Amino acid sequence: IKEAKRGALQQLLDELHPYDFAQIYRGLPEKHHHKFLTFLTPGQIADLIQELEYDVQLEILQQLGIERSSKVMDLMDNDDLADLLNELSVDKIKEFLDVMKKEDSQNIQSLMSYPAETAGGLMTNQFVWIHADQTVRQAVDKLKAYASFSENIYYLYVINHEKKLVGVVSYRDLLIAEIDDKIEDLMFNRVVAVHVDADQEEVARTIERYDFIAVPVVNDDNVLLGIITVDDALDVVIREANEDIEKLSASGKDIDFNTKALTASFRRLPWLILLLFIGLVSGSIISGFEETLDQVVALIFFMPMIAGMTGNTGTQSLAVVVRGIISHHIDRRTVISLVFRELRVGLIIGLTCGLLIMLIAFVWQDNLILGLTVGISLLITLIVGTLAGTVIPLLLYRLGVDPAVASGPLITTINDIFSLMIYFGIATMFLSRLTGL
Amino acid sequence: IKEAKRGALQQLLDELHPYDFAQIYRGLPEKHHHKFLTFLTPGQIADLIQELEYDVQLEILQQLGIERSSKVMDLMDNDDLADLLNELSVDKIKEFLDVMKKEDSQNIQSLMSYPAETAGGLMTNQFVWIHADQTVRQAVDKLKAYASFSENIYYLYVINHEKKLVGVVSYRDLLIAEIDDKIEDLMFNRVVAVHVDADQEEVARTIERYDFIAVPVVNDDNVLLGIITVDDALDVVIREANEDIEKLSASGKDIDFNTKALTASFRRLPWLILLLFIGLVSGSIISGFEETLDQVVALIFFMPMIAGMTGNTGTQSLAVVVRGIISHHIDRRTVISLVFRELRVGLIIGLTCGLLIMLIAFVWQDNLILGLTVGISLLITLIVGTLAGTVIPLLLYRLGVDPAVASGPLITTINDIFSLMIYFGIATMFLSRLTGL
Structure with a gap:
């Protein structure tokens, strides 16, 4: 009976696509994985393994043992195999390469010599x-x-x-x-x-x-x-799109719905702790203007709005740059025209929002000078925010620094600092008039 | 001589890929576009037109006139042609369909009946x-x-x-x-x-x-x-990746390096003005706590940090949800397990950052109660921020609202409001002790 069942299963598996295969494997309880593998031919395991994540791949190889693994490896696509082997320790790699067919082993070794994120790392040398x-x-x-x-x-x-x-x-x-x-x-x-x-x-x-x-x-x-x-x-x-989104949100690499809470937390925390300290800089800037604040408490009411708006415009510019870097050749001319475009955008946005908030502040607090202070501050911070969101990632890109450093939250936090300095700076300049009214 | 040159050009063009073709067309000054088109066979124009944007496509059809356009259209891939025609007015569509071959015209009409973002809208019915x-x-x-x-x-x-x-x-x-x-x-x-x-x-x-x-x-x-x-x-x-990034940054649709400043500004402004008003809500919350603030000015120093951190955790969760919605089937179980995961993440992050800031605040301001206030506030705001970044986009998605509404800046701004209410709420509770020391 067991033989008959095995035959029926074989027939079913023969007609499945590798992706469905992998879905079945993932769906099985872990204790049945070993048994499932014994049902499969090396060719089927080769199909299956290419659809799975690295850690599951390694687990399967472990279960198969060197002998059967090498048979499976002979049947895998060379590019996938090279990627998999690159995950192993040097000793393990040698062990596997030794039991493979000589020709395959040479092929693989030449593929493994190319960096992963280049054409050489992506290609297969199995072609006609x-x-x-x-x-x-x-x-x-x-x-x-x-x-x-x-x-x-x-x-x-x-x-x-x-x-x-x-x-x-x-x-x-x-x-x-x-x-x-x-x-x-x-x-x-x-x-x-x-x-x-x-x-x-x-x-x-x-x-x-x-x-x-x-x-x-x-x-x-x-x-x-x-x-x-x-x-x-x-x-x-x-993969690249996901990386861009990680950059913009500092959400950490490879977090998906199935990532464990502790793992997800540890991937996000480094960023958050860095941002916490930068956030304290904003605080110490405010403490430097304590005197101004003491005299015009109403200034605080507009602080979250100004800081928030500056962060928002910065994020908008950043998103345009991050997407653009992928699809454009970045030369001097592109950079200059982009920076000037964003400068004009900052000016238009700043004028619109600045005038609007000036009116609101004037009506709400019944204080023209306060309105002027808030309006002018917003105009300037929006221009600075837009430029920071454009120039900082471009600069990092130019310097060859991983642009992931210019994440959305970082730009937001830096813009927080800029905006508070500008706002309280202008307020202090207007102080005598502000308190005079 | 001119004939000879035309022959040479023809030969060159014959060997080019449609993409390179389109690059040449884009590179030509506008006044030469018409002349360039006269050099091309209908087949070449059909190749060219499929690589260009809708407005350029329409411009070319205009220049060719109905007669020649219909020849070009007969040679275009049906799916691209259906998309192009969908951009035209009803009268124009009829005009073009009338001069096309009857069979083609019927094919196109059946393709045009499917919504653009479905399989029907993407498919071609030219297959063997x-x-x-x-x-x-x-x-x-x-x-x-x-x-x-x-x-x-x-x-x-x-x-x-x-x-x-x-x-x-x-x-x-x-x-x-x-x-x-x-x-x-x-x-x-x-x-x-x-x-x-x-x-x-x-x-x-x-x-x-x-x-x-x-x-x-x-x-x-x-x-x-x-x-x-x-x-x-x-x-x-x-396209979908770009849309996700637009969502996370509220940077507006289809803004790239070549978009004019005024256009880019108008696409970003609606969001910014909305966010400006929401930002004012934060301000009015602070003004409600004016008394508390008057008594403990040091509370303000930690305000940007707390608001910023809450916004950051919200954005991180949002990014995970936005990416996840694409690749996962969203059912009750997925949602519940995701929300609980993020709750645990918020707890871990909150405890870590909360303890850290408590120590810093205590050392900096030499005030244990202030440290406790800031630490406990950060713990709670980070949990709330993480949950808001998870639940709001999921809720919008469930309600069938365009998830673009749950953009990064919106989450950040909403989290600003939450964090200020929590922070000043807790501070007011501790007030007697804060001023007592």
């Missing part, structure tokens, strides 16, 4: 190439021979005898061509390729702009080293 | 289908016949005689199969499809999870209506 003087028939034969080995891609890349990339031909073109046509007559020879050192964002952008299914990766000599498929580009785009 | 009992040879012949018509996809969808989707076969499978094999023996019959009413995010998620190049779109009866390709999914992902 062909020479320009071969025929469609030869191409199809080669595809058949490598059917189980090559990743499911949809182009065949054409290289010359120095392994340089000279063209590309789609499976569709092969299908509709005559069997004896020469590849060079079918191929498209203005191939768009990315350099092996290119940043992963640039790779994703290239694939997105040209609506590619895959893009070839070359070195300085235009030698074809690998390919990157659109599904990897899609993952990069999602 | 085949019956299960046909052979590879018949499939290839059909592909050849429709080579210029079908979008560049990489699967062939298999339907039965009621037009229901029964399988899928990749071009690669066709290539490596024998020419007389039956499609039903090659095809994969557990096809993953999306419903025509599915939200575009769900479509993108399906394509991303299964690493698809394209996904078929079906109606309630599993009848194949169209296909959506991975490049459209990639665009959706990028």
